[in-house]
Amino acid sequence: MSPAPAAVTVVGIGADGWPGLAPVSQEALSDAEVIIGGPRQLDLLPAGCRAERIAWPSPLRPAVPGLLAAHAGRRVCVLASGDPMFFGIGRTLAEELGPARLRVLPHPSSVSYACARLGMPLEEAEVVSLVGRPIAALTAALHHDRHLLVLSSGAATPAEVAAHLRAHGYGPSRMTVLEQLGSRAERRVDGTADDWPHAPGDALNVIAVTCRRAPGALRLPLTPGLPDEAFEHDGQLTKRHVRAVTLAALAPAPGELLWDVGGGSGSIAVEWMRAHRTCRAISIERDPVRAARITRNAERLGTPGLRVVTGPAPAALAGLPSPDAVFIGGGLTAPGLLDACWEALPAGGRLVANTVTLESEALLTDRYRRHGGELTRLAVAHAAPVGGFTGWRQAMPVTQWSVVKPGPQTQDDPRPTGDPAP
Template identity: 45%
Template sequence: MTRDGEPWLTIVGIGEDGLSALSDEAHMALAGAEAIFGGERHLSMLGSSHAEQFVWTTPFSDNLDAIEDWEDRRVVVLASGDPMWFGVGAILVKRFGTEAVTILPGLSAFQLAAARLGWALADVACLTAHGRPVEALMRSVLPGARLLVLTGGEEGPRDIARLLTSRGYGQSRLVICEAMGGYRERLRTTSAGAYDFDDVDPLNVVAVECKAGLAAEPRPCVAGLPDDAFVHDGKMTKRVLRALAISALAPLPGQRLWDVGAGSGSIAIEWLRAGTRLSAIAIEPRPERCAMIAENALTLGTPELLILEGEAPEALADLPSPDAIFIGGGLTDGVFQACWAALRPGGRLAAHAVTLESEAILIELHARFGGELMRIAVETAAPVGPYHAFKPSMTVVHWHVERPLGASLRRGEGPA
């Protein structure tokens, strides 16, 4: 707070139409500012000003330190459109607190694009590929879906077009919305497969109407993707058991999973696909499987998956605490102890066993800690000569348990 008890930091959303579209409140904040931070494009709109002006530098954390040096004085940050929609606003609020910040948003690029296209914004997935792998879009690419995507520059639309085409969505309609809200505004339409624009303005939003071709394989976000959706060497949790495990792990927004002994990464990937603001760490000792996990994560739209090559329990040290843990890669050598000790109170743990030795461990853990223990046998119809018969898969023991609030595990407690 400033000396008069008011917020000292004002974030002003500004569009391509510049100062003319700002509110009186935003103009007053600029007129009274002692320091103004922003990109070169935004600062150039101001003209002369008595305030000291600071252009964003890299790494961005240095800018936060520079802003903090002006704490309790009048500071303005210029941001694009709505600062709270994939903008700098959330970063500044997290750093300085809501009491210190006033946010004066402008029209977002999503609002402008939806208005030009006549799309109901409530029915559109608003996404960003700015500073993020474009493959993350694939979670939202489904037949009939409409997307609005912020990009990271003039090559962003081409990258989106290539991704869609490579995944069988080359017939999708793209509208490249450039310099929205300014005198340079331009909208151009093409299909993903026919994309050939070379002069795209760096400030652009790509509108996508997804249309699946014959080669497309739509992947819903509910747990239980087909096994052939993953590259694997046989070490993976199969479809039925995977759906059961994700259900038991109960992903909730903002929560983190450890996938211990990740194999192909199928559990961690399905966890990430299950909702918003989820994170996951796949822990796997074999480098060739880590490579498979990375490939699966890109293919299935979860490039944010963190992959840690290492052996549990040693690899678990110093990792951020999880809200859920899946143990699919062995229960010996103190793995359960390390996982249970790290699991947040109220967190969920699920484990699978296929050998008699690991089954015995789960039976003992169930007796000590409770939870739900079940044996799953799956039989699948398969050809037998000219006929068909059910072919049984290996029986799997599934155990899941919730860590009680306030519970702790003493060193040495539980099976080794």
């Protein structure tokens, strides 16, 4: 049996390098036999640190177990930028080794430095990391008058952020790029996204954004029920008012996973993921054209992590991770679909199904009789011209079945449930 990896000390270091380290961090690095870090971080160490220096390979995460095992029994230090537990390597090491085998010596993060330079209360700044993440991750954070701190992935990121803000109706937003925070080479440049004038600067930068929505730009609220025009669709769209009721029944919570079966335009899955940054969703859609459209909607509305599975349900459900909630927006009459979704749910999981057809409504009525829950008819009418007057134009009524799967986890859930099917 190979020896267990030694306990690891993680040292946060800033752009000010060795002089900016606390004595305890300098001592840990001087005493180390092996120091692992990025090339830029390793170059900040003086010659007096005589440990073997190892640069992280790429990709980093798969290499961590082997690299730590290779140096089991030695005094290992890992260098991290700023605070290792803030979007840093500390999380990966804690998951790999366990917190008890980790000693973390943090340094002020770039976000702390940025707030200090801008006179911005740290608790009022929303942090968005674009390090190893698509720029679409920024979209969900765009709200008028909000202050964002964007962790940059390189010298080109400020211009990319400016272009993204313009494309999403936030061209008037004020941008400040802070480079080499904490070092003697610290630099600040300012401008607006509409006319960002600066060439790429230092790769080590943080971008402060004060969001300003342009007149006429589409407003995307936090509550469920985004405007229908926010989505690209071919008519297969859960409309705004029904969508809001559906999300309320699905009841997303941080970290939970949704199956969106019969995704259509992906509107339910997108809004589920917008409820909290840790919410996850898988949209299952049999039509490849619609599946591609779901991906585009997810990118445009700030949920690029939405996973799209192309194929017919229930066959396409095989092998998917267990959901916390399931929404069925299409294909209810497919043989075995309802049973497969019900079986996949753990105790306490929620299932919501919508339909406008009598055939599917009969299926939902049967499941309501067997499993309980709530059976609801949703009817929405919109005012529309009738000659020279105004009248109501009725949309097709939607029958919705929502249910919580019985089990120990449902004891605190106030919604009604029924007995399991015999």
